[in-house]
Amino acid sequence: MNQPALLSKQNIIFAILLVVLVAFPFVADSRTLTILLTQIFIFGILAMSYDILLGYTGIVSFGHAMFFGIGAYSTAIMLKEIQPTIPVFIGSIVVGMVLAGILSFFVGLLTLRLKSHFFAMLTLAISGLLLVVAEKWRSVTKGNDGFTFRAPDVFKDRIVFYFCVLACLVIVFLILRRFVNSPLGRVLIAIRENEQRTRSLGFKTLHYKVISSIVAGVIASLAGSLYAISLRFVNTSMMTMDITLDALLMTIIGGVGTLVGPLVGSVVIEFAQHYLSGLARDYPIFERWIIFFGIIYILAVVFFPKGIVGSILTKISKWKQRDQVPLPESKERSK
Amino acid sequence: MDLLISLVINGLATGMLIFLLAAGLTLIFGLMDVLNFAHGGLFVWGAYTGVVTYAYTESFLIGIVVSILTGIILGFIMEKLIITPVYGNHVQQILITLGFMLVLQEMIKVAFGPNAIPVTVPSYLAGSWEIGEVIVIKYRVFIIVVGFIIFGIFHYILTRTKIGLIVRAGVINKEMVQALGINIKRVFLFVFMTGASLAALGGMLMAPYSGSIYAEMGMEFAILGFIVVVIGGMGSFSGSLLAAILVGLAGSFMAYYVPYLSLAVNMILMAIVLIFRPQGLFSMIRREST
Numbered sequence: 294m295n296q297p298a299l300l301s302k303q304n305i306i307f308a309i310l311l312v313v314l315v316a317f318p319f320v321a322d323s324r325t326l327t328i329l330l331t332q333i334f335i336f337g338i339l340a341m342s343y344d345i346l347l348g349y350t351g352i353v354s355f356g357h358a359m360f361f362g363i364g365a366y367s368t369a370i371m372l373k374e375i376q377p378t379i380p381v382f383i384g385s386i387v388v389g390m391v392l393a394g395i396l397s398f399f400v401g402l403l404t405l406r407l408k409s410h411f412f413a414m415l416t417l418a419i420s421g422l423l424l425v426v427a428e429k430w431r432s433v434t435k436g437n438d439g440f441t442f443r444a445p446d447v448f449k450d451r452i453v454f455y456f457c458v459l460a461c462l463v464i465v466f467l468i469l470r471r472f473v474n475s476p477l478g479r480v481l482i483a484i485r486e487n488e489q490r491t492r493s494l495g496f497k498t499l500h501y502k503v504i505s506s507i508v509a510g511v512i513a514s515l516a517g518s519l520y521a522i523s524l525r526f527v528n529t530s531m532m533t534m535d536i537t538l539d540a541l542l543m544t545i546i547g548g549v550g551t552l553v554g555p556l557v558g559s560v561v562i563e564f565a566q567h568y569l570s571g572l573a574r575d576y577p578i579f580e581r582w583i584i585f586f587g588i589i590y591i592l593a594v595v596f597f598p599k600g601i602v603g604s605i606l607t608k609i610s611k612w613k614q615r616d617q618v619p620l621p622e623s624k625e626r627s628k
Numbered sequence: 629m630d631l632l633i634s635l636v637i638n639g640l641a642t643g644m645l646i647f648l649l650a651a652g653l654t655l656i657f658g659l660m661d662v663l664n665f666a667h668g669g670l671f672v673w674g675a676y677t678g679v680v681t682y683a684y685t686e687s688f689l690i691g692i693v694v695s696i697l698t699g700i701i702l703g704f705i706m707e708k709l710i711i712t713p714v715y716g717n718h719v720q721q722i723l724i725t726l727g728f729m730l731v732l733q734e735m736i737k738v739a740f741g742p743n744a745i746p747v748t749v750p751s752y753l754a755g756s757w758e759i760g761e762v763i764v765i766k767y768r769v770f771i772i773v774v775g776f777i778i779f780g781i782f783h784y785i786l787t788r789t790k791i792g793l794i795v796r797a798g799v800i801n802k803e804m805v806q807a808l809g810i811n812i813k814r815v816f817l818f819v820f821m822t823g824a825s826l827a828a829l830g831g832m833l834m835a836p837y838s839g840s841i842y843a844e845m846g847m848e849f850a851i852l853g854f855i856v857v858v859i860g861g862m863g864s865f866s867g868s869l870l871a872a873i874l875v876g877l878a879g880s881f882m883a884y885y886v887p888y889l890s891l892a893v894n895m896i897l898m899a900i901v902l903i904f905r906p907q908g909l910f911s912m913i914r915r916e917s918t
Contacts, residue, residue, distance in 0.1 A: 347719075351719060352719075353722045353723065355726075403903055404902075407902060407906060408906075409718045409719055409722065410657075410663040410718060410722065411858070411902055411906060413663075413665075413722050414663070414854050414858065415898070415899065415902055417851065417854070418851065418854075418855065418895045418898055418899065419895070419899070421851060421891075421895060422891075422892055422895045422896075425891045425892055426892075429888055534847065538726075538730065541723070545723065581734045581737055581738050583730060583734050584731055584734040584735060584738065587727050587728070587730040587731035587734060588731060590723075590727040590730075591710070591724055591727045591728060591731070594714070594720055594723050594724045594727065595713045595714065595720075595724065598720065
């Protein structure tokens with residue numbers, strides 16, 4: 294790729310991780326863990342797409358769940374109405390992505406001109422509106438009750454689905470890494486650091502922000518499609534604020550402005566959710582595990598704005614700086 | 629005719645409750661440039677502490693006092709711990725106040741249990757009057773009266789007293805106020821605590837009106853509060869009253885005539901305002917939209 298020297302070490306780590314993950318289902322014969330990992334991958338995709346907005350472009354959207362929901366619903370509806378086969382499944386992913394892309398284009402065009410406060414509020418309102426539509430349009434969505442559908446037969450095997458999701462994760466990761474390292478991605482980072490200066494350099498920042506929101510929306514729709522398959526059920530809870538909050542927590546705790554960060558966040562949050570709700574039988578306080586994450590999240594925003602991965606990267610680059618030229622990697626978020 | 633009157637009363641009562649929430653939001657935003665996404669949390673905490681006290685002491689008045697006190701205390705803690713560290717950074721403000729909202733909402737479930745708590749109207753406010761063919765529910769009138777009294781008091785404070793003068797000047801240009809030797813930080817704290825107590829009071833008044841309280845209602849009402857703030861104009865106190873009444877009336881009429889659109893209409897209203905007049909309908913500050 295374009296940065297061979299830097300990437301070689303990284304790539305080796307990624308390759309080792311990938312081999313471990315590929316070997317995992319054959320080594321460990323644990324159904325729960327396989328399902329949990331699948332979940333982690335799906336939310337990792339969602340959190341990465343959210344980080345394109347929050348970490349790379351520096352805009353806070355509270356409406357990310359609507360793209361997730363669009364993906365979930367288009368997959369569920371097409372598999373139920375046409376037939377549960379692989380081509381239909383792939384087609385439904387494409388349909389979901391196109392719909393999400395169109396929607397995010399219009400939402401972005403309307404809202405991204407506004408200041409961050411208004412943007413956050415308006416995305417919240419639009420996703421709320423879409424949620425109401427989904428709840429009222431009962432003939433298609435079955436409202437809050439949702440509906441079950443048959444997944445393609447191949448996915449009956451949890452391990453096959455595990456590999457499918459893992460493949461999606463790797464592909465999305467590679468595409469997004471290429472995206473954020475491209476000149477376009479650099480402009481997005483410039484917008485995050487100082488929008489006014491970027492504009493005075495001659496970039497039409499609105500265009501770039503809309504592109505960023507389209508990319509994020511399309512990827513979120515993919516995550517939604519996969520999530521619908523993993524549950525074989527959809528209802529309107531997939532479009533609620535909770536999904537956006539999950540993505541937000543994962544991104545903030547894992548580390549904004551990196552692609553690995555949201556993945557780490559997804560691992561941390563999903564595992565914690567799994568084990569803390571297990572503990573809840575003995576200690577009822579753990580039923581409200583989200584409190585701990587809320588507090589960690591607040592502390593992270595104040596003290597570690599770069600999250601787990603960002604803080605580690607800063608440490609590493611500082612350590613390296615002692616005997617080498619400074620790395621351009623650790624970028625301070627705008628204060 | 630009687631239908632029209634009861635719809636108007638309904639809308640006004642809801643509007644007043646939203647106004648109590650939005651008044652704090654709009655002043656905090658206008659003065660401090662902070663959009664408090666945790667405002668709904670204060671609303672719920674006011675409702676829960678007030679209702680629990682009301683259930684213990686069987687006095688609605690003590691419940692109201694306790695809910696206001698809760699609002700003041702929470703407002704103080706929040707301003708000191710949550711708002712001050714991220715002052716001036718919009719993205720962090722949005723993130724941190726939303727996180728605090730999450731914590732407040734979950735703490736409600738820990739402290740008071742996750743189930744909805746039923747609330748009854750105190751006996752002296754229960755029942756209704758019959759005027760001709762119109763049935764007027766007493767409690768709704770009570771809310772409207774309280775809302776107007778509070779508006780009157782704060783309108784007086786804002787326009788006739790020194791502190792009001794400082795707040796209004798701060799909304800328009802806070803650097804200038806600071807340059808004149810006024811400790812704007814203390815004014816911030818005062819406004820924040822006042823806004824928090826208004827939100828808590830709104831929650832408490834809301835409880836008997838809707839009949840039950842639950843942890844998630846904070847976010848639902850906060851969204852309405854945001855809509856009102858946007859429509860009324862950031863920092864405009866009277867604008868938030870007018871917009872709250874507008875939203876309340878639109879909600880009650882739509883809920884009767886076109887129930888499908890009842891929630892959507894406010895969102896659409898806000899979207900239109902934001903796109904064509906981002907500073908709000910009644911705003912007195914001129915601030916560029918980008």
